[in-house]
Amino acid sequence: MRDALRKANRIVVKIGTNLLARDGGLDVEAMGRFCDQVASLLQAGKQVLLVSSGAIGMGAMELGIESRVTEIRMRQACAAIGQPLLMHQYRECFADHGVTIAQVLITRYVLNNRRTYLNLQASVETLLSLNVVPIFNENDSIAVDEINLAFGDNDRLSAMVASKIDADLLIILTDIDGLYDGDPKNDPHARRIAVVPKITDEVFSWAGTPGSTFSTGGMKTKLLAAEIAASAGCSIVLAHGNEKNVLPRICEGEDIGTLFLAGKRLSARNRWILNSAPRGTIWIDEGAVSALRRHKSLLPPGIVGVEGFFDSGEVVAINDIAKAVTAFDSEELRKLMGHHTADITSIIGSKRRDEVSLPEDIVFLD
Ligand SMILES: Nc1ncnc2c1ncn2[C@@H]1O[C@H](COP(=O)(O)OP(=O)(O)O)[C@@H](O)[C@H]1O
Ligand SMILES: N[C@@H](CCC(=O)OP(=O)(O)O)C(=O)O
Numbered sequence: 001m002r003d004a005l006r007k008a009n010r011i012v013v014k015i016g017t018n019l020l021a022r023d024g025g026l027d028v029e030a031m032g033r034f035c036d037q038v039a040s041l042l043q044a045g046k047q048v049l050l051v052s053s054g055a056i057g058m059g060a061m062e063l064g065i066e067s068r069v070t071e072i073r074m075r076q077a078c079a080a081i082g083q084p085l086l087m088h089q090y091r092e093c094f095a096d097h098g099v100t101i102a103q104v105l106i107t108r109y110v111l112n113n114r115r116t117y118l119n120l121q122a123s124v125e126t127l128l129s130l131n132v133v134p135i136f137n138e139n140d141s142i143a144v145d146e147i148n149l150a151f152g153d154n155d156r157l158s159a160m161v162a163s164k165i166d167a168d169l170l171i172i173l174t175d176i177d178g179l180y181d182g183d184p185k186n187d188p189h190a191r192r193i194a195v196v197p198k199i200t201d202e203v204f205s206w207a208g209t210p211g212s213t214f215s216t217g218g219m220k221t222k223l224l225a226a227e228i229a230a231s232a233g234c235s236i237v238l239a240h241g242n243e244k245n246v247l248p249r250i251c252e253g254e255d256i257g258t259l260f261l262a263g264k265r266l267s268a269r270n271r272w273i274l275n276s277a278p279r280g281t282i283w284i285d286e287g288a289v290s291a292l293r294r295h296k297s298l299l300p301p302g303i304v305g306v307e308g309f310f311d312s313g314e315v316v317a318i319n320d321i322a323k324a325v326t327a328f329d330s331e332e333l334r335k336l337m338g339h340h341t342a343d344i345t346s347i348i349g350s351k352r353r354d355e356v357s358l359p360e361d362i363v364f365l366d
Pocket of ligand 2: 015016017018052053054055056057079137138140152153154155218
């Protein structure tokens, strides 16, 4: 099963706060070891994208704060202070290998919006073609949860990057040597799981809280991340960042950490649809559901309800079974629902096409 990992060419590596923070500051030696390993993967001809946490923790430590930062404004301030400290150190460590780095700060909005996503994709592809290592983090200073801008944790951010940038392998490095069948902090009998073929409710029931003061995600967000990446056809390995030479060894197929098996590989467009946060919901009747299941288009007569406000071209949920790109906006659909396609022109004044969503614009969640 691990043999497939040897063929992985485009690899996203996520490094958690725990691994980069040391009493009162950045663990420069640890960062140096990660950079050495990334450099050896580059030497082996792989493309590597880093997702690095630690901005909030570094910022807090710079300000002498020792407890968890919870207030949003303080988290934003700490991230703004800590991010350049992180990047400065990455630059120093990679310079030893003659490797150039780039900072890429993103928000959830950037990935969900097709235009900004395509811009991001173009710039990342350019960086990779220049053999530069892009280092991603959430743009914490501007991404706030309430307006649906934030990922909130870098586990999911790394999975979205892996999915949308078409990576073969996502490696999540943390401070534990894999997924256990119980939270090791509370359950001394918990055992490491070597391979997870499918992320079921039982697997989620094993996840406990984060391991350190400045960490955000904990095991739950790592499982959510693995789910996102696996559904995009990307393999995931969760491993301890302090395991010697962990990155090259994973890429050589060694049994380290927990491997989450990749699901079926979807087209880039379908992955984008699947991983976009829906802007609203189109509710459809049973007849329409079975038509969609038979790869037919979604037409106005099958629509029984429209929730939310969205534009044409945006991703919406179809009941709770699928996501799709809609060719009509929410106002138009409220007028068109339940009507025959022949009436589209008389109802909304212009006719673009009959189909609300074509089969290739619809992705089922199961
Ligand atoms: N089932 C589990 N298996 C492994 N670790 C778990 C589990 N449940 C909770 N954890 C905790 O999750 C921690 C890793 O997540 P987190 O602290 O958020 O790390 P990071 O900063 O690397 O994102 C581990 O140190 C461990 O204490
Ligand atoms: N963007 C935040 C990291 C958020 C996060 O997910 O942290 P972690 O659980 O340590 O990976 C920062 O740079 O501090």
